[in-house]
Amino acid sequence: MMAFQQVEAFRGGENLIRVVGHRGARGVLPENSLIGFDFSLSIGVPLLEFDVVLTADDVPVITHNHRLHSASFRDGNGLFLTGEEPKVSSLTYEQIRQFDIGRLDGHSAYGQRFPDQAQIDDVRVPRLLDLLDLVDDPKYGDAHLMLELKSDPDLAHDALYRENFVRRVLGDVRGKGLSSRAVLHSFDWNLLAECQRQAPDMPSSYLTQLPDNADDVGEDSSKSVCPDFRGRRDEIPNLVKQAGGSLWCPYFADVTPENVTRAKELGLCVVVWTVNEHEDIGRMIDLGVDAIVSDYPGRVQRQLSESGFRWQ
Amino acid sequence: MMAFQQVEAFRGGENLIRVVGHRGARGVLPENSLIGFDFSLSIGVPLLEFDVVLTADDVPVITHNHRLHSASFRDGNGLFLTGEEPKVSSLTYEQIRQFDIGRLDGHSAYGQRFPDQAQIDDVRVPRLLDLLDLVDDPKYGDAHLMLELKSDPDLAHDALYRENFVRRVLGDVRGKGLSSRAVLHSFDWNLLAECQRQAPDMPSSYLTQLPDNADDVGEDSSKSVCPDFRGRRDEIPNLVKQAGGSLWCPYFADVTPENVTRAKELGLCVVVWTVNEHEDIGRMIDLGVDAIVSDYPGRVQRQLSESGFRWQ
Incomplete structure (x- = not known):
């Protein structure tokens, strides 16, 4: 298996643990916004995690949910959306x-x-x-992208949908010459297989979450597309490796000394999400x-x- | 007494309370730094409070304490200062x-x-x-500065020191043509009198803190230069008005319905500091x-x- 330089940007080491800005810096600025990404980059956090969804006209846009999130989307009158959220x-x-x-x-509960x-x-x-343009700025030459492909649960079963989604995303990334600074990240293992098929030069990053953990309030759940690892917590690193993964990205409550050690033995880079509380950060x-x-x-x-520790 | 347009930028109204970024946004970014000021401006908080001290070569610089603060100043080796802090x-x-x-x-306790x-x-x-250059950017045309003059407690008694300090600060502000977007702010009433003498076109902003409140951990105390208002809490607005003040900036724990009402009757603009906790913000x-x-x-x-409420 080839070594990917992109993975090394996420790899820790002696007194080194990397920091990845989640949706920019959701605690500080609007999530998945350019101002949030710029904030993260400007404070010396060059690793960005964010979510990509495809529009009706096949434009990869950066937003988390498959539907416009009424907790943060306002209409032309400045009012938060009500009623059914459009896809x-x-x-x-x-x-x-x-x-x-x-x-x-x-x-809102989310807010x-x-x-x-x-x-x-x-x-x-x-x-x-737009984000690719931002990180293309020479001052952000060390920026690396953890590009999450959010597969639409209504369409994820469709191989043609997956082929098109991955192709559109790669078209943008390659068009800007930034494939060497991005990893392809998903909960959907079928989609990651498609990524490997279309982009053998780019590493795959496997998101996992055990189903016994509660979903985050006000967000799309990943459980419909993530394999069910119930009772197999410490086997996940092996499965990620077998699937061709370079990074393993577990929900932080799912990691144990055993599975972290195993993942590292396999050469996987272990990136935990989303860690916000002092005590949890300390445990990581x-x-x-x-x-x-x-x-x-x-x-x-x-x-x-x-x-x-340092982070760079 | 003349009306100052600068004051109106800080004035609230019906469903309107202004937000002022303290030393930029000290909770988020290094205090009194350009990156912090830029953050505050970029999130739609165009009012900046910050501290000005004079160097040995008469350069007005932006820093809070009269001595290099060992909790945040690092030397060329990246180490926080130890021993006596230089002035x-x-x-x-x-x-x-x-x-x-x-x-x-x-x-550190401060950290x-x-x-x-x-x-x-x-x-x-x-x-x-440097900050004047930043707010001179057309995109920050609505920025206004609450420029705190920190009088050196060892020198504050010296009228020549005060004359020079104010002159240097005004030289910078006028040199950039920004006197119509700044208010002159201090705990030191003698220094504010000097400001009024040299800059009758600029409003004075009177900081006050009752001595029964504890000093903030790890910061220079203002008590040596601020008049002692013990037992006269509700008289302060009158005294500020008599001294020629346009803004009254009390420590948030010192405000009462009575003194806020009185200040407003006098036409003073009431700007409270430094309010960080949910409950205190609600009370304000x-x-x-x-x-x-x-x-x-x-x-x-x-x-x-x-x-x-809105803030703009």
């Missing part, structure tokens, strides 16, 4: 960019999870291309993971620093 | 900019107050001129202050938004 795949990019994603509805997030006006869903440092994905990258920097 | 007034600007202020010592502050390398103490909203100074401007935006 991203049913709207063109031009339609999607009419919505403002700069604020979070503090009265209450991020009480410090700045409230900005006139922030739009970025295209993948103690376990010696390679990288920590967080909504609060500054907080993780602080804690690493105090523990004698 | 800003004993060093040239060139000497001061050798230090890196991008990180906070998490092992522990800001556990989410990003840790950045190669951040320098800005000159006042209920009291109807004009503006809230916070280390977490995003948090204040969120809470205002949820309470049906």
